[in-house]
Amino acid sequence: MNRSLRKQVGAVATWLLTFLLMVIICVPGLWVVLTAFRPNGEVLAKPPVWIPENPSLNNFAKIFGYGADQVAIPVPAYFANSLIIALTSTVIALLIGMSGGYAFARYRFRFKNGLFLGLMLSRTVPGIALSLPIFMIWSRIGLIDAKMGLIIVYVAMNVPFTIWLIDGFFRQIPKEMSEAAQVDGCTRWQAFWKIEFPLAKSGIASAGIFAFLTSWNEYALASNLTRSTDSKTLPVGLMDFTAQFTIDWAGMSAMAVIIIIPALILTFLVQKHLIAGLTFGGVKG
Amino acid sequence: MANKRPPFWQREQYTPFLLLLPAVLTLLFVVLLPLLFSLYTSFTGYRLIRPESLWQWVGLRNYKRIFADGDFWVAFGRTIIFLTIALNLEFLLGLGIALLINKITWGQRTLRTIMMFPMMFSPILVGYQFKFVFNDNIGILNNALQALGLSDGAIPWLVDKYLANFSIIFAEVWMSTSVFAILLLAGLFAMPRDPLEAAKVDGCNPWQVFRHITLPFLMPFVFIAMTIRSLDVARAYDIVDVMTGGGPAGRTELLWTMIARVGYDNARMGQANAMAYVSILLSIAFTYYFFTKLLAARKYMGGAE
Numbered sequence: 001m002n003r004s005l006r007k008q009v010g011a012v013a014t015w016l017l018t019f020l021l022m023v024i025i026c027v028p029g030l031w032v033v034l035t036a037f038r039p040n041g042e043v044l045a046k047p048p049v050w051i052p053e054n055p056s057l058n059n060f061a062k063i064f065g066y067g068a069d070q071v072a073i074p075v076p077a078y079f080a081n082s083l084i085i086a087l088t089s090t091v092i093a094l095l096i097g098m099s100g101g102y103a104f105a106r107y108r109f110r111f112k113n114g115l116f117l118g119l120m121l122s123r124t125v126p127g128i129a130l131s132l133p134i135f136m137i138w139s140r141i142g143l144i145d146a147k148m149g150l151i152i153v154y155v156a157m158n159v160p161f162t163i164w165l166i167d168g169f170f171r172q173i174p175k176e177m178s179e180a181a182q183v184d185g186c187t188r189w190q191a192f193w194k195i196e197f198p199l200a201k202s203g204i205a206s207a208g209i210f211a212f213l214t215s216w217n218e219y220a221l222a223s224n225l226t227r228s229t230d231s232k233t234l235p236v237g238l239m240d241f242t243a244q245f246t247i248d249w250a251g252m253s254a255m256a257v258i259i260i261i262p263a264l265i266l267t268f269l270v271q272k273h274l275i276a277g278l279t280f281g282g283v284k285g
Numbered sequence: 286m287a288n289k290r291p292p293f294w295q296r297e298q299y300t301p302f303l304l305l306l307p308a309v310l311t312l313l314f315v316v317l318l319p320l321l322f323s324l325y326t327s328f329t330g331y332r333l334i335r336p337e338s339l340w341q342w343v344g345l346r347n348y349k350r351i352f353a354d355g356d357f358w359v360a361f362g363r364t365i366i367f368l369t370i371a372l373n374l375e376f377l378l379g380l381g382i383a384l385l386i387n388k389i390t391w392g393q394r395t396l397r398t399i400m401m402f403p404m405m406f407s408p409i410l411v412g413y414q415f416k417f418v419f420n421d422n423i424g425i426l427n428n429a430l431q432a433l434g435l436s437d438g439a440i441p442w443l444v445d446k447y448l449a450n451f452s453i454i455f456a457e458v459w460m461s462t463s464v465f466a467i468l469l470l471a472g473l474f475a476m477p478r479d480p481l482e483a484a485k486v487d488g489c490n491p492w493q494v495f496r497h498i499t500l501p502f503l504m505p506f507v508f509i510a511m512t513i514r515s516l517d518v519a520r521a522y523d524i525v526d527v528m529t530g531g532g533p534a535g536r537t538e539l540l541w542t543m544i545a546r547v548g549y550d551n552a553r554m555g556q557a558n559a560m561a562y563v564s565i566l567l568s569i570a571f572t573y574y575f576f577t578k579l580l581a582a583r584k585y586m587g588g589a590e
Binding site: 017018024026027029047099100102123124125133136152155156263271 | 298300301302304305307308309311312314315316317318319320322323326382385386388389396397398399400401402403404405406407408409410413414415417418422423425428432459512515516518519520522523526527541544545548549554557558561562564565568569571572573576
């Protein structure tokens with residue numbers, strides 16, 4: 001009797017804690033999403049309006065340049081820049097990461113641990129600290145406010161982590177499989193593309209998604225290396241709203257939703273592989 | 286005779302280096318080279334508005350100046366305290382959440398997915414979101430407190446010295462706890478059942494089981510999480526930049542926002558680079574510490590190499 005009562009109390013406590021946790025995780029984001037669908041007047045209303053009374057897509061239309069009162073923030077250009085920069089840097093980082101990850105997973109060589117540590121340490125340099133010298137060098141070679149300038153930086157930012165993940169995925173594939181293919185007459189190159197690559201494909205895709213998100217979300221470097229619609233990305237553009245004296249909360253929230261939607265979709269796709277990759281690469285190293 | 290040995294790029298022992306060459310070259314060009322340049326600049330009186338000052342060697346003057354500067358030490362100390370509080374909270378909360386979700390059987394998948402949301406939020410969005418939540422006039426927190434009758438005035442969450450730092454730590458913990466939770470949960474899933482059963486049979490209470498079996502098994506996962514976190518602790522710059530910009534009156538200034546202010550706003554590149562080097566050494570020491578812990582834990586687990 002006493003035992004079952006204690007069990008029930010435990011179960012209720014578990015559910016209460018879980019509920020509280022989900023509220024803390026979800027409410028701030030939901031509030032931003034709700035705000036994206038209400039007029040700015042409602043944001044400022046006292047007493048507060050909890051559920052939007054007339055939800056509309058006006059804020060989205062406005063920041064994309066439709067509607068009566070245009071906001072002078074070129075969101076479509078920022079969106080295109082973000083997409084181009086994130087995609088290009090992801091593809092390049094994946095190519096470099098595959099080649100490096102394969103080397104770590106399949107070969108024994110001198111300085112292996114040292115090289116790995118060196119790659120990881122290069123990733124620890126705080127973005128803002130790295131931005132100072134890159135700003136000075138880029139401005140001398142004309143890469144300031146150029147998409148290429150950011151792409152190069154993001155490739156370097158993503159390579160170490162991509163190598164870590166892809167290394168882990170290649171290790172999960174037994175060496176014997178490609179060795180068998182080589183015995184049967186494949187070259188190592190063919191064995192890689194016919195055996196190992198197809199097996200590691202989903203893992204590599206999730207490493208790619210992770211790299212994409214890192215570039216998509218980056219702010220510290222982008223805010224200092226970009227100037228205009230030529231290269232400004234969405235996170236930098238978000239700050240345009242606060243440059244004015246009055247903050248356009250509704251417009252800013254709409255833009256926040258635009259930034260977060262691709263990230264959320266990709267999170268759903270990536271979650272399983274990402275966890276597997278991180279833990280496997282780390283523990284079994 | 287001439288073709289007796291294959292050219293060096295086809296020899297097996299060079300293959301791994303060849304495969305790593307693109308990665309190494311990229312990092313040399315984009316990280317190491319700039320860092321060397323920045324090291325040089327930290328010994329000059331370089332200001333952005335006077336390009337010729339790049340060649341003006343001043344020795345250790347920048348370092349002497351920042352080490353004699355009270356504001357620098359305040360920001361430095363605040364950064365250390367910020368990291369200590371945030372990381373310990375993230376670890377404890379992450380552990381708690383992992384244990385909690387591990388207990389739940391119904392809807393576990395959904396909970397795990399929701400838990401990953403904050404990880405994918407851009408730090409700039411997390412900052413904006415909490416600037417909005419903590420806004421004294423229209424923020425949801427003050428609105429809710431007033432609606433519930435818990436407070437009648439507008440609490441200045443982002444202005445008061447203590448509250449502003451609390452708000453920033455809250456945002457940081459909100460964003461990064463899931464890294465710990467997810468990895469520790471993965472560790473719990475990977476845990477063998479036998480030692481747990483054996484301990485229960487031998488009469489251990491739940492706390493003893495947790496302390497002597499679960500926790501030691503989870504430690505490598507804790508170090509992976511710490512290593513991953515140490516790669517991006519400086520993302521807190523984005524959060525602070527949006528939420529308070531280091532203000533009001535430097536009350537929430539961290540090392541990273543100070544670097545940006547001195548370097549870009551005041552255009553004193555030499556001095557900013559000297560500060561940047563302090564922050565880089567801090568990050569590297571941090572990562573190195575957890576990476577060696579990770580290697581030690583790995584050996585203990587009996588992993589390869």
